Amino acid sequence: MSDVLAVDAVGLTKTYGALTAVDRLSLQVGRGEVYGVLGPDGAGKTTLLRMLFGLIRPDAGTLSIFGRTWAADGIRALDGVAGFIESPRFHPGLSGHKNLQLLGGLDGGPSRSRIDEALETVDLRDRAQDRVGGYSSGMRRRLGVAASLLRDPRLLVLDEPANGLDPAGIRDMRALVKRLAESGMTVLLSSRDMAEVEEICDGVTIVRTGTAVYHGSIAALRARAPEQAHTIRTTDDDLAARVAVRRGLGVDRLDQGLAVRGPQAEIDSLVAKLIGAGIALRELARRETPLEALFRRLTEAPAGALA
Numbered sequence: 001m002s003d004v005l006a007v008d009a010v011g012l013t014k015t016y017g018a019l020t021a022v023d024r025l026s027l028q029v030g031r032g033e034v035y036g037v038l039g040p041d042g043a044g045k046t047t048l049l050r051m052l053f054g055l056i057r058p059d060a061g062t063l064s065i066f067g068r069t070w071a072a073d074g075i076r077a078l079d080g081v082a083g084f085i086e087s088p089r090f091h092p093g094l095s096g097h098k099n100l101q102l103l104g105g106l107d108g109g110p111s112r113s114r115i116d117e118a119l120e121t122v123d124l125r126d127r128a129q130d131r132v133g134g135y136s137s138g139m140r141r142r143l144g145v146a147a148s149l150l151r152d153p154r155l156l157v158l159d160e161p162a163n164g165l166d167p168a169g170i171r172d173m174r175a176l177v178k179r180l181a182e183s184g185m186t187v188l189l190s191s192r193d194m195a196e197v198e199e200i201c202d203g204v205t206i207v208r209t210g211t212a213v214y215h216g217s218i219a220a221l222r223a224r225a226p227e228q229a230h231t232i233r234t235t236d237d238d239l240a241a242r243v244a245v246r247r248g249l250g251v252d253r254l255d256q257g258l259a260v261r262g263p264q265a266e267i268d269s270l271v272a273k274l275i276g277a278g279i280a281l282r283e284l285a286r287r288e289t290p291l292e293a294l295f296r297r298l299t300e301a302p303a304g305a306l307a
Helices: 045-052 070-078 096-105 112-121 137-149 167-182 194-200 218-224 237-246 264-276 290-300
Strands: 007-016 019-029 034-038 060-065 081-084 155-159 186-191 203-208 211-217 229-234 250-253 258-261 281-286
Touching: 007 045, 019 034, 019 045, 019 060, 019 203, 019 211, 034 045, 034 194, 045 060, 045 155, 045 186, 060 070, 081 137, 096 112, 096 137, 112 137, 112 167, 137 155, 137 167, 167 186, 167 194, 186 194, 194 290, 203 218, 203 290, 211 218, 211 290, 218 290, 229 237, 229 264, 237 250, 237 258, 237 264, 264 281
Parallel strands: 034 186, 034 203, 081 155, 155 186
Antiparallel strands: 007 019, 007 060, 203 211, 229 258, 229 281, 250 258
């Protein structure tokens, strides 16, 4: 059974009247992978996760979790699975520890040591007795992960785990997912943030309006990405553009300045050349990363333009 996929979805389709939320979507998640489902708002990410948890049923296609299906196995399809859809919710007047105790009671009641271990894993042990109403958004999301860990899951499912968090909260959540992955747990997460997926995921499915526009590894995705672009603004942008073109760099005109594409070493050389020629540099800033540029092209290009 070791070759059984953690998640095997084939041709999933879900419609709501005239709206097709998920359209013949397939993805495979191997055991021990950290896998991302990436797409903008409305792409169908949460609908996919709702089907995985059995909250809604697909109109077509098949979905198995560790070889089990809802049709054949019912609720046992979720054996070894935990996580949350959208934002985890807790009683604000109770402590983090008490909330976990009550939630864990639905699964037979975890020991105090198991609750303490889960809180330690998500770095909330010191705030365990504080009321959840005083927790930050990041702390509440980490408490949601702790609640999931009480089930000792083999598959952890997280719906946009860093959504709405400040930079420190985003950093803490990404570090937590990395630690869980290093323990051998399979993690399936949805995200709208290319940087998040690039940092922590092994593979990714990118979705647009319910349809997959990319399946594969992060490494293979990087190979498809365009070259890095920088915004450059000088005291003589016309001359700067001509110099950049002569050096083999891609150049696009902006309302103010230029968007120059090419290897970082060539950009650095261009800047040195311009300064050496007496052209003053007013602005130099990295634009979106190559993967962010590719993500935008895949998810915003007109229909039929991706072939």
